[in-house]
Amino acid sequence: MPAESRRRLTALLTPPALWLGAFLVAPLLLLSAYSFRAGVGGALFRDWVPTLEQYRILLGTPAFLRLLALSVGIALLVAVLATLFAYPVAYYLVFRVRERAGVYIVLLLIPFWISYLLRVMAWKVVLGEGGAVNSLLLSAGLIHEPISALFYSRLAVVVTLVYVWTPFVALPIIATLYRIDRALLEAAASLGATPWQRFWRVTAPLSLPGVLAGAVMVFIPTVGEYVTPSLVGGSSGSMYGNIIFDFFGRSANWPLGAALAVVMLALTLGLVGATSRLTRLERFIG
Amino acid sequence: MLRSLRRFPLLPVLVGLLTACSKEKRPAATALTADATGTLTVLDWAGYEDTSMFVTFHRAYPKVTVSVAFGESDADIFGKMKAGADACVFHPYTGWQHFYVRDSLVQELDTTRISHWSEIPARFKALGQVDGKQYFIPWDWGFTSILYRTDKVPGGIDSWAALFDPKFKGHISMWDDGPGAVTIATYVKGWDETAITDAQLAEAEKMWTDQRKLNRFYWSGEPELVSGMKAGEIWVAYAWQGAYNTLLGEHVPVAYAQPKEGRNSWVGLYGISSRCQTPDLAYAFLDEKLTAAQGVNLISGFAYGHVNPAANAMVTDSNIVRALSLNDPTVLERTRFTPLVSETQRNQFGQLWARVKAAQ
Numbered sequence: 001m002p003a004e005s006r007r008r009l010t011a012l013l014t015p016p017a018l019w020l021g022a023f024l025v026a027p028l029l030l031l032s033a034y035s036f037r038a039g040v041g042g043a044l045f046r047d048w049v050p051t052l053e054q055y056r057i058l059l060g061t062p063a064f065l066r067l068l069a070l071s072v073g074i075a076l077l078v079a080v081l082a083t084l085f086a087y088p089v090a091y092y093l094v095f096r097v098r099e100r101a102g103v104y105i106v107l108l109l110i111p112f113w114i115s116y117l118l119r120v121m122a123w124k125v126v127l128g129e130g131g132a133v134n135s136l137l138l139s140a141g142l143i144h145e146p147i148s149a150l151f152y153s154r155l156a157v158v159v160t161l162v163y164v165w166t167p168f169v170a171l172p173i174i175a176t177l178y179r180i181d182r183a184l185l186e187a188a189a190s191l192g193a194t195p196w197q198r199f200w201r202v203t204a205p206l207s208l209p210g211v212l213a214g215a216v217m218v219f220i221p222t223v224g225e226y227v228t229p230s231l232v233g234g235s236s237g238s239m240y241g242n243i244i245f246d247f248f249g250r251s252a253n254w255p256l257g258a259a260l261a262v263v264m265l266a267l268t269l270g271l272v273g274a275t276s277r278l279t280r281l282e283r284f285i286g
Numbered sequence: 287m288l289r290s291l292r293r294f295p296l297l298p299v300l301v302g303l304l305t306a307c308s309k310e311k312r313p314a315a316t317a318l319t320a321d322a323t324g325t326l327t328v329l330d331w332a333g334y335e336d337t338s339m340f341v342t343f344h345r346a347y348p349k350v351t352v353s354v355a356f357g358e359s360d361a362d363i364f365g366k367m368k369a370g371a372d373a374c375v376f377h378p379y380t381g382w383q384h385f386y387v388r389d390s391l392v393q394e395l396d397t398t399r400i401s402h403w404s405e406i407p408a409r410f411k412a413l414g415q416v417d418g419k420q421y422f423i424p425w426d427w428g429f430t431s432i433l434y435r436t437d438k439v440p441g442g443i444d445s446w447a448a449l450f451d452p453k454f455k456g457h458i459s460m461w462d463d464g465p466g467a468v469t470i471a472t473y474v475k476g477w478d479e480t481a482i483t484d485a486q487l488a489e490a491e492k493m494w495t496d497q498r499k500l501n502r503f504y505w506s507g508e509p510e511l512v513s514g515m516k517a518g519e520i521w522v523a524y525a526w527q528g529a530y531n532t533l534l535g536e537h538v539p540v541a542y543a544q545p546k547e548g549r550n551s552w553v554g555l556y557g558i559s560s561r562c563q564t565p566d567l568a569y570a571f572l573d574e575k576l577t578a579a580q581g582v583n584l585i586s587g588f589a590y591g592h593v594n595p596a597a598n599a600m601v602t603d604s605n606i607v608r609a610l611s612l613n614d615p616t617v618l619e620r621t622r623f624t625p626l627v628s629e630t631q632r633n634q635f636g637q638l639w640a641r642v643k644a645a646q
Contacts, residue, residue, distance in 0.1 A: 039633075040629070041385075041388055041389060041629060042389065063641045063644040063645050064644055066644070067646075070646070129517070148456050152503050230506065233503075234503040235498045235504055236498060238643040242643065243640040243644055246464075247636060248361070248365075249358070249361055249362055250462070251633065251635075251639075252361035252364050252632065253633045253636050253637075256633070256637070
């Protein structure tokens with residue numbers, strides 16, 4: 001690479017590298033350092049005697065590990081459901097709406113103009129004891145008292161997260177569907193493939209990169225999700241992110257909260273790395 | 287804790303009158319004069335930035351700017367102070383005092399610089415002490431008790447055990463807080479909350495894990511609780527008197543229990559940061575916080591108790607009088623103030639609560 005190009009590349013890369021270093025890498029290192037402390041008292045490094053105590057507590061508490069596994073399960077379920085809901089929407093916009101697709105994409109994104117909190121709380125109006133679903137069932141005589149399990153439950157957490165993430169997942173799928181060469185579909189048709197065969201043999205495999213990218217994009221933040229469970233999950237709907245938040249925000253037990261966060265981060269990175277390797281994600285993305 | 291606030295439209299007039307009256311007779315508070323200038327930085331809870339929360343200070347020193355930053359919980363305020371927040375004055379609640387002293391985040395107070403100090407009862411003053419030294423002034427206080435819908439619970443409630451009563455299944459709401467949960471377990475079981483054993487903690491954990499099936503949601507902010515009680519979804523709840531007052535104001539049929547085990551009470555404290563560069567402003571701020579005029583403002587406008595007893599007699603709003611039991615001179619004697627909790631205990635209680643929430 002010529003010296004001029006190298007200098008330009010360095011100049012371009014330095015600001016984002018500094019930014020990431022200061023606001024991503026350094027906080028993560030601090031978080032890791034805290035996870036090896038015994039308590040929150042004293043200065044971070046001056047009074048620091050490294051200990052594995054927090055990891056011992058974490059590994060010795062089956063409830064925390066079970067909740068982590070459950071949160072991973074919920075994140076997988078939400079990622080799969082959001083992808084399943086998003087795919088037909090993306091397909092419709094790309095292959096049916098075509099030239100007016102831009103308008104529909106804007107419509108798809110309109111919910112993001114509204115506060116996340118409001119969008120989540122809107123589900124209370126739908127699923128709450130006095131909400132739309134219960135009112136409908138009551139007035140139809142199908143139930144005699146409201147179903148309380150619809151809200152403040154894990155079901156409500158999953159429903160709300162799927163609703164929140166579906167438009168997000170649609171975007172990378174739309175992008176990959178747009179990139180599919182229409183000539184391939186015409187060739188398949190001219191060779192006698194039925195519409196269903198064209199979809200399964202041509203469209204679906206070629207759209208896989210968008211599907212996987214969307215699913216991973218949902219999975220990663222959902223594992224550590226804590227806002228939605230705290231708003232709609234009720235007493236039994238907590239996720240792993242909620243207890244991390246509690247250790248930082250309520251108990252001032254930063255070391256244990258940090259250990260929980262480090263373990264979650266390692267597990268998430270491991271799962272995404274393994275998925276990437278198994279599905280050879282880079283082949284699609286590249 | 288998130289503190290919900292109500293407004294009282296005639297308050298500025300009332301406070302103006304009271305301030306004018308009190309200025310006549312009170313001794314000089316600090317070295318500060320009325321034309322003092324500068325900026326006082328305060329780390330406080332959302333809602334406490336309202337000028338009416340320090341209106342007498344504002345009137346006494348109109349050229350001083352009070353710049354308020356927010357914390358959303360005691361742990362958050364402690365974290366911000368520890369991280370070096372630019373706050374001269376800060377506002378923790380009982381149970382957290384010794385953390386600030388341990389980490390040298392608060393300075394010992396010279397109470398001779400606080401002219402209204404003598405008006406404060408000794409029991410309140412003691413809450414601001416650590417190892418016999420006065421680090422904080424007490425300021426606002428309130429109750430924790432059981433709030434219930436009288437139309438859904440016609441028999442009334444007289445014990446904290448109601449939070450564990452299966453007949454209220456699906457209609458109970460507990461505060462989302464480990465130390466609070468352990469405190470209630472000690473009340474119900476009759477244990478000494480200052481000397482909890484491991485066996486008792488294990489039993490408390492089982493109590494709350496079993497209770498989870500009865501509990502609708504753990505509330506973290508009063509508006510969430512108020513909304514649930516108003517909708518009739520919650521019948522029985524762990525609550526502060528602010529929620530009771532709000533619901534009374536909205537004509538919801540509720541009562542605030544006087545449990546046989548006693549109510550719990552929390553007290554808000556103000557301390558001066560050890561890094562404070564404007565101690566004169568800070569002392570004047572603390573001094574004005576303690577005036578009866580400021581107290582009436584706090585009680586009438588926000589339904590919080592104030593540590594200056596002279597303020598109580600001036601409150602006429604019947605809902606507030608009921609919420610704070612201001613007409614019952616013995617109520618504070620029957621109230622259990624939140625004790626100091628060591629870091630080890632706080633960690634234990636926090637882990638206990640996390641295990642309760644994580645249990646499948």
